[in-house]
Amino acid sequence: MRAVIGDYTIRVERRADLRWWHTTLASVLAIVVSLFLVGFAFLRVGADPLEVYSEIVKYAFLSEFGLPQTINRATFVLLAAFALIVPLRAGLWNIGMPGQIYAATLAAFGVAYAFGAKRSVNVQLPGELIIPLMFLAALAAGAVYGAIAGFLRGRFQVNEIVTTMMLNWAMLWIVAHMIREGGPFMGRTAEGEGFTLPTSLRLPQILGVPLTVYIALALAVLLTWFLAKTTLGYRIRTYGESPRAAEYAGIDATRISTLVFALGGLLAGLAGYHYFAAVPGVFKIPKNYADFGDFSFYGLITGLIARNNPIAAIPVAVLFGGVSGGARFMQGKLRLAFGIDYALLGVLMIMMVAFQALAHYSVRVERQAAVPRPQLELERGESRVESPRH
């Protein structure tokens, strides 16, 4: 595209190759512009957005109460992002984090329930035995629930986006069944809430944060290594780049898609275990459990902004964990309507797509030369080959 204004020519061209700073800049801009746009919501109720944001930062990253909350929320988001990233490396979309998270959470609480944890918060149970069992049950349940979508995709080519969405809704109602109206996991005190995990079954903490935080950070490194260096990682990437080449190379489509969804479900399951069985102050399935399902979609956008890179996802998750929590805090303080963090989620997502697309274009302003330069024609064979996925 070219536009001529007076002596100047503005050229908009598609870049052949994206450098890392293009994508990084695009991500940063997307975040900044989204925060700017959501600022109007604060403006509407007469608050100064800049002040609001500085309060959010103060609350989320500098306050004694907010910081641990940020870390815990960020870990949840990070694990949900991993749950997106692994299948997406194979070209498949996992938007079933809410379902997988609650499959895992129910399994973890199921183990506790089986050992009689519902009796009382103070019941003394052998945690060194039951905690690992709960942990493993959570991972297994997440993996199995995730694997359903992967298997159906691989074996029957049922669209995984639709399946994972259906599985989310099914699981949300199953949770309702478990914790409401006399459901087996219903707490003794409050209606519509799960029972509280006895103190003896809570995951130990190190330096004031639950063990799962460290596990998540280690997983970022482990997943990066797994995808880059292992044979299985290679097969996943191969399938993601070209299912036909993968088939040629003897890589079984059903196995790969089941595997990546099992892994994704496992990681989402870990997020569920983390938030409901390890984060201090929670230790139960709360009344507004559906909110946390929605919150896991921050993982989706984190994975996309980090461009499928587990390590790059860490800072993004920390930012979103903090800002979303801080926004909720300010929402209460300013008496805003519910859902300011949802609005941010939506705006972020669309801005991220816009800026990542725009990163492909370069804009140059040139002063028109007196003599038109001959245009260099490319041979057809050299023209840009783009292979959009799907």
Place this chain on the structure above:
Amino acid sequence: MSSLLVISLAAAAVFAIAALGELLEQRAGILNVGLEGVMLLSGTFGFIAAKTSGSYLQGFTVALLTGALVGLLHGFFSITLGSNQVVNGMAIWILGFGLTTYIGYPYTGPLGLKPFPTVAGLPMFFLVALALAIAIWFLLFKTHLGLKLRSVGENPSVAEASGISVTGLRYLAAILAGMLVGLGGAVYSLVYNPVWNYNYLQGWGFIALALVFFSLWNPFLVVAGAVFFGILWQLSLYPELLFPNVFSRYIWRAMPFVITIVVFIVLSTRWFRLRWGATKPEALGLAYQREN
């Protein structure tokens, strides 16, 4: 029993109208997996407009306009910027989900208008869906514009070489589709179940999306599938009344989602997949860049 059928057809209208819109744009090669988002946006804004003005007409007008705008937005990303259409669709869905949750929250509750009129006992929008199916079929297969639209969806570079504006037609399809999908969303929030609640659509947009895939891009099969799903959803809610003590009502709520997945599995026979591959628009979901 007949009231069950009526409510089923009302549900079918939601599926059918949204899916017909998506079918139209998929035939032109554009994939929008974010139907849910378009429907939420249109449905919510339509709901707010109708509730504040007390007029269905205003509600539907706002819904159609919203749909057109969102279609345009998705078109801009997918056609002009040429970015990955699945990601774009996801963005539209999350945008719709996030934004409507915040904006619609103060309007939580029933619409408060008198129920939308029916025609001869049938839900009016089901008849609209039928008419739309016929119109879209005629457009696609009996007119030059339809031939061009289908060509753009099959092979845009051949279409371009035949003097067809790929960009123009794709925008047309995206905007029309946005309007229809948006209408589907408004039929849900204004007619089928006129009570606003956050994320009220419960994945119906995704079911409509699946319906397009399973219809083999045939408008009549879309309507047939929509009726099937409409009845299925009502029936799966019905046993709750017949066997109130077998499961809790929450388990019955989960049932339609499970059955939907089962239906997809049953439909995905080898025979079907073969046909599916053969009718799928070749260029579906692929960005097109004109060679200079």
Place this chain on the structure above:
Amino acid sequence: MPLSAQGESDERSVGAARERSAGRVVLEARGITKRFGTVVANDHIDLTVRAGELHAVLGENGAGKTTLMRILFGELQPDEGEIYLDGQRVRFRSPRDALRHGIGMVHQERKLIPAHTALENIILGHPKTGAILNLREAEREVSALCERYGFRVPLHAKVWQLSEGEKQIVEILKELYHGARILILDEPTSVLSPPEIVKLLESLTRMAKEDLAVIPFITHKLPVVLEHCDRVTILRRGRVVAEMETRHATEQTLAAAMVGREVVLQLERVEVPLGDPIVRVQDLWVRDDRGLFAVQGLSFEIRAGEILGIAGVAGNGQEPLAEALAGLRPVERGTITLDSIDITHAPVLERWRRGLGYIPTERREVGSIPTFSLVDNVLLNYHFEREFSRWGILASGQARELTERILREYSVVAAGPNAPARSLSGGNLQKVILGRVLSRKPRFLIACLPTHGLDVGAAEFVQRKILEAKQSGTAVLLISEDLDEILALSDRIAAIYEGQFTGIVPASEASKELVGELMAGLRRERV
């Protein structure tokens, strides 16, 4: 001139037109020059096409034919030179522009929509096509065109159901229907069996006699050119080296002019004593993507050190056959054995472990991954081997070494083992794929169109390597659409037509004519 057929089938008016235009210059290109960077693709090319004669442009790959064609139909603008139509200077800014001036182009790769019918493809985008489709009217006009030039094609069949030859005719009809009176054809003979070539050239001659200028651009098939074309212009390295009437030319003079030296490109046939049968295929039935039987009861065996060439026009079941042998497509009926072990339903990897090697047709879609490094591409055939995957971790040093060895031994031009595959030319990429597959020392090699689209040097290299594999005792199944290649390399030649063998003949008894007739389905040998 509008080309609606009404009234023009009248003999007298056609005769009068011929009278009027005999010898008139229809298209003239003067001094066409086009540079790409420092490369001069077209260097002052002159081309004069007269009405009433069939004028072919000959040249090897890289002689500048493609550039000249793209200039003539408006896809490229020349740096120098002029184009005249009926004596009027014209400039084209785009192919649409050229078509408005009556220039139509029939590409080598098909520009049709397979899901539409032939007729829908023909009328697509024509201003005459009304808002509501009137297919009956359109059919009448197109049928008239068919009759006039002797084309036979089912207009209401979907294009995917048509043979390659029929598809080409549909494209010609489309250009004519859209008002082309100068028709440029890129390698129109390449997808046809010899008898089909003759039929096409007869139709083209008829068109040329009726005031249409028809310019086929041709690389191979010199004898047919001599027989059917009136005049040829020969390009070499971007220049016109000769323009002559075919009655003054022989096949040798044409070939010499094209290549620039007297050449007899003959690979030396390598005779090796045949060993035991390695592959045995019995009564094989395979379906294509549409569910139709594309392979219908094929049986053959290949022995160690033998090359079985499958000769056939594209789309007669070669692809599904290769895919079924490689395990990428289910077998409906019949058996495949490799070293006497039944692998009919074996998974892909088991076949590779037992000694299969497969070079697929689509190098960039199936045979490689463009965004992956060459090392990762080599791993496509090695990731399942113990030496390359220890405890589930890729042995990257090993893979790198192997890649470097392939790059060296196959003299691949690449930035290094970590260069992405998309940075390689087609020839170099094919060398990497070939090297990767042959480094496994396969017992049974399937090579699909191994030299398709490669320049002469790379093609010869690939062919030599296939012969080396044969010498070392590999059983080779060679699938190619280039009959010369099949004849030069194979020990036995199987002609395939509509999924069946019409004959399997030893190379010593195979002539071009015989195999040509077999692959056109005009003749059947006992198989």
